[in-house]
Amino acid sequence: MLIDIICIGLMSLGLFFFFATTIGILRLPDFYSRMQAAGKGDTLSSMLVLTGLAVYNLHHWSFGTLLVSVKIMFILVFIFMASPTASHHIIEAGYDAGVKPWTKGEEKNEQEGKEN
Amino acid sequence: MTFLYTFIIMLAFWILLSGKFDIFHLTLGVISCLLVAHFSRDLIFTDKTKKGRLPEAFRFIAYIPWLLWQIVLSNLSVAYYALHPRMMREIDPQIYWFKTYLKKDIALVTLGNSITLTPGTITVRIVDDEFYVHTLHPKFTSLIKDKMEGKIARIFGEAEK
Numbered sequence: 001m002l003i004d005i006i007c008i009g010l011m012s013l014g015l016f017f018f019f020a021t022t023i024g025i026l027r028l029p030d031f032y033s034r035m036q037a038a039g040k041g042d043t044l045s046s047m048l049v050l051t052g053l054a055v056y057n058l059h060h061w062s063f064g065t066l067l068v069s070v071k072i073m074f075i076l077v078f079i080f081m082a083s084p085t086a087s088h089h090i091i092e093a094g095y096d097a098g099v100k101p102w103t104k105g106e107e108k109n110e111q112e113g114k115e116n
Numbered sequence: 117m118t119f120l121y122t123f124i125i126m127l128a129f130w131i132l133l134s135g136k137f138d139i140f141h142l143t144l145g146v147i148s149c150l151l152v153a154h155f156s157r158d159l160i161f162t163d164k165t166k167k168g169r170l171p172e173a174f175r176f177i178a179y180i181p182w183l184l185w186q187i188v189l190s191n192l193s194v195a196y197y198a199l200h201p202r203m204m205r206e207i208d209p210q211i212y213w214f215k216t217y218l219k220k221d222i223a224l225v226t227l228g229n230s231i232t233l234t235p236g237t238i239t240v241r242i243v244d245d246e247f248y249v250h251t252l253h254p255k256f257t258s259l260i261k262d263k264m265e266g267k268i269a270r271i272f273g274e275a276e277k
Contacts, residue, residue, distance in 0.1 A: 017195060020199060021194065021195075023198045024194050028203070029209075032209060033207065037197075037198060040190045040191055040232070040238075043187055044190075045191070067135045074132075084233050087238065091238060101210075101211055102209055
């Protein structure tokens, strides 16, 4: 019962942050700020969802399920390292390709994708 | 020595990932770990002369809770900006440039990843010791110079300025 509550709480929080990330990707004005939403949002949200899964997996307490939970936590560690690295490389590729950062006062560039 | 460390790490992962403890599977694990450790002994520990890796690892682990808290804050800020009705007036994106005094590659990598994970900032480019950071609002940049750089310098035993 307690495990259910913890698990539901963690996963709903994770889904909320995924939702906010998606809205951020759609609403923010340019490539760089969209990557901000994409690069950060998925770290915490996947951490929460995976932790929720690891907790749920401990429902039937045995050594086997414990191992599976530890494996899930390892996935989490890899996401923790890979996600910022990946978003840094995507954003650096954008910088190399000469994408102009949006600054305050400009119109939001809706044509961005079509011009390039 | 590096051979032994590599072998122990490999075997720990084998046992964790296989989850089987009979003689057959353990023997297979020992054999393949010996082979892999022999072939790739200089992959994990490239610098054989270096001392003090263990305290470094402990200091790094002690740094992670602070980073996790920053990740929570950064997600809250992303959610705040994303869901704010007048988001375009709230944000003021800039490319911010600074020089760091960190020298080691691993310290630079940690700083770059930490910048990406902390609120409102993302590493765009690292050229030697120059960092280009994209920020959603100039108020976020103070954290990097004031706190994060010093913390990382302490982890990897670099001289602070």
